[in-house]
Amino acid sequence: VYTGEWSGNNRHGQGTYIYADTGSKYVGTWVNGRREGAGELIHSNHKYIGNFTYDVPKGHGKYIFDIGCEQLGEYLTIEQPRPDDAEEDAPPILIPKWKASRVQAVQLTEQKTNQEIADESSPTEITGTEANTAATENVESAA
Numbered sequence: 001v002y003t004g005e006w007s008g009n010n011r012h013g014q015g016t017y018i019y020a021d022t023g024s025k026y027v028g029t030w031v032n033g034r035r036e037g038a039g040e041l042i043h044s045n046h047k048y049i050g051n052f053t054y055d056v057p058k059g060h061g062k063y064i065f066d067i068g069c070e071q072l073g074e075y076l077t078i079e080q081p082r083p084d085d086a087e088e089d090a091p092p093i094l095i096p097k098w099k100a101s102r103v104q105a106v107q108l109t110e111q112k113t114n115q116e117i118a119d120e121s122s123p124t125e126i127t128g129t130e131a132n133t134a135a136t137e138n139v140e141s142a143a
Contacts, residue, residue: 073100
C-alpha cells in the first residue's frame, strides 16, 4: 500500500510504502516509481536509514536494532552485467553489499512531558557565536 506523492502513474516525491508480504515499510523519496535519495526501510525489529539509488541502498547509512545498538557502515553497489536481450535504456542491475564499520550503543533518552517537548520547540534567538559554539560542541561530542 502506497501513500504519498505521484507524478503520472509513478510514485514520485515523498511517500510511504508498506510491503504486504512482510509488513516492512519504506518511508522516503521516490523518483519515477523507484526509491531514490534519503529514506528509511523499517522492519519489525530493526530499520535502515540511508540513501537509495535505482531502488537499492547505496552509500553511508546505519541499521538501528530494537535491542539497543546501531551498526554504522555503507552499502557498496556491484553492477551486474545486463542480459543480452535487455533494452538499451534499461536501468543497471545493482547488487547492494553492506560493509559494516562499527557497532555502538543507541543513546536512549528519558521520556519527556508534553510541556518539556513544547518548551524545546519554542523559538529562541541564538547569536552567530552561540550557534558556532553549539555546532562545535555537537561535532566534538559525536567524535
